[in-house]
Amino acid sequence: MAEYRKPLPRPENPELTKPFWEAAKRHELVMQRCKKCANWIFYPREQCPYCFSQELEYRKVSGRGRVHSYTTVYQPASPAFADEAPYIFASVQLDEGVRVATNIIGIPHDQVKIDLEVEAVFEDVTPEWTLIKFKPVS
Numbered sequence: 335m336a337e338y339r340k341p342l343p344r345p346e347n348p349e350l351t352k353p354f355w356e357a358a359k360r361h362e363l364v365m366q367r368c369k370k371c372a373n374w375i376f377y378p379r380e381q382c383p384y385c386f387s388q389e390l391e392y393r394k395v396s397g398r399g400r401v402h403s404y405t406t407v408y409q410p411a412s413p414a415f416a417d418e419a420p421y422i423f424a425s426v427q428l429d430e431g432v433r434v435a436t437n438i439i440g441i442p443h444d445q446v447k448i449d450l451e452v453e454a455v456f457e458d459v460t461p462e463w464t465l466i467k468f469k470p471v472s
């Protein structure tokens with residue numbers, strides 16, 4: 335595999351997000367869920383944005399959902415992604431109801447549609463980092 339030269343995640347709170355990234359390495363998708371109000375939460379936080387409880391836990395989710403919204407990126411903000419343009423930056427709503435900012439891959443960019451059924455794919459880009467993207471359900 336060619337050396338990965340694009341920017342990697344730089345979590346502001348590595349301890350808080352560690353379960354998410356460790357699960358990604360195992361090719362599992364986990365999200366925080368509030369033990370008090372049962373809402374799913376993404377991105378990871380220290381406090382539930384719905385009821386302010388700090389009793390949050392990571393739980394495995396289906397990894398399946400639908401495109402909620404998307405845009406086609408023709409001119410990436412970072413030149414490191416220029417070779418991939420045009421590509422899809424999307425908000426995917428998981429079956430559990432929580433929304434994730436991600437990329438849609440495995441489909442021509444002009445064929446992506448709202449409500450397209452998608453599933454998580456795991457890209458092991460370095461030994462330390464696995465990135466989560468989504469592709470159409472086959």
Ligand SMILES: [Zn+2]
Pocket residue numbers: 368369370371372373382383384385386387
């Ligand atoms: Zn809550």
